[in-house]
Amino acid sequence: MGKGFVLVERDTKQRRAIREVFARERRPLSTDEVLAAGRMLVPSLGIATVYRNINSLADEGWIHSVELPGEPARYERCGKPHHHHFICRGCGSAFDVAACPEDVERLAPPGFTVDSHDLVLYGHCPGCRRT
Amino acid sequence: MGKGFVLVERDTKQRRAIREVFARERRPLSTDEVLAAGRMLVPSLGIATVYRNINSLADEGWIHSVELPGEPARYERCGKPHHHHFICRGCGSAFDVAACPEDVERLAPPGFTVDSHDLVLYGHCPGCRRT
DNA sequence: GGCTAAACGATAACCGATTATCAAGAGGCA
C-alpha cells in the first residue's frame, strides 16, 4: 500500500516569496509585478513558477483575480472589504479605492437587475503627479 | 502621370452593412456580434472584413473601442454623451447606461488626481431575467 | 462594357498571455 505520501502542498521558498509579495502590497499585482518583486526575495524565480503559484493560491482562496478593462488579470489578496480600483496613467499601477458610490443599482435602466458593479478611476497617483 | 486614381475609400456593400449594424444597435458590439448581424445583410461577410472595417471606421472617428474587464474590445458609435455600461450575465450582451454616479472624483484617496472613470454594472437584462 | 486598383474572403501567420513539458533541484519524512 505504499508509504502514504499524500503531501499535497510543499512549502518552498518561491511560494513563500510570492505570498510575501502579496502580503506586503495591498494593490492588485500583475504577473510581471509579482515576478519582479518576487525576484527581490528569490533571484532565480521564473515566470512559470509565478503562474503556477498564483493559480494554486487562487484555488485555495488566498488571492483572487482582478479584471481591469483592456489588460491582463491582476491578483490581490482575498478578504478585503468591498472596494474599487484606481489605475495610474503614469506608471500603470493599480491601487485600491475604499470608497464606493451609493445607489449604484439605481443607475440601471428599468427592467435590468443589478447584482454587482465595478468602478475604475483613471488619473495620476501621488508619485506620478506633475506638481 | 497616370490617370489620377487616388480613391481612398470605396463604398462596398460589406462596409455599408457594417455601418448599418452599428447604426441600428446602440450597444457596444463585439466583432462576433458585428459579424453575425452583418451576415443578415451580406451572408458572405467574412471576419477579416469585419476587422478591416472596424479599424477603418475607428480611424475615421465613426466608432471607437469600448474596453470591458476581462474581455476583448467591443465597439460603439462615437458622439454619444457620457455614459456607462451594463453587462448581462445571461446573454453576455453589453448595454448602455445613461446615468452616472456624481462626484466620482471625490472617491479617490488624497493625493490622487482623477481625470476619467468607468463604471460597469453586472446583472440580468430584461430578456434574461428570471421572473 | 472595360479597365484598374481597392476590397473581399479564406486562411496562414502573428502576438501576448498562459499552460505544458521535462530534466534538475529540493522539501520533508524515515
Place this chain on the structure above:
DNA sequence: TGCCTCTTGATAATCGGTTATCGTTTAGCC
C-alpha cells in the same frame, strides 16, 4: 543522511484574438 516525489526554471506549445497574405471579386470612372 537518503530517498521519493513535488516543485522549479527554461522553454516549447497552446490559445484566443487580431493582422497579413494572396488570389478573386467588384466599385467606380472611362
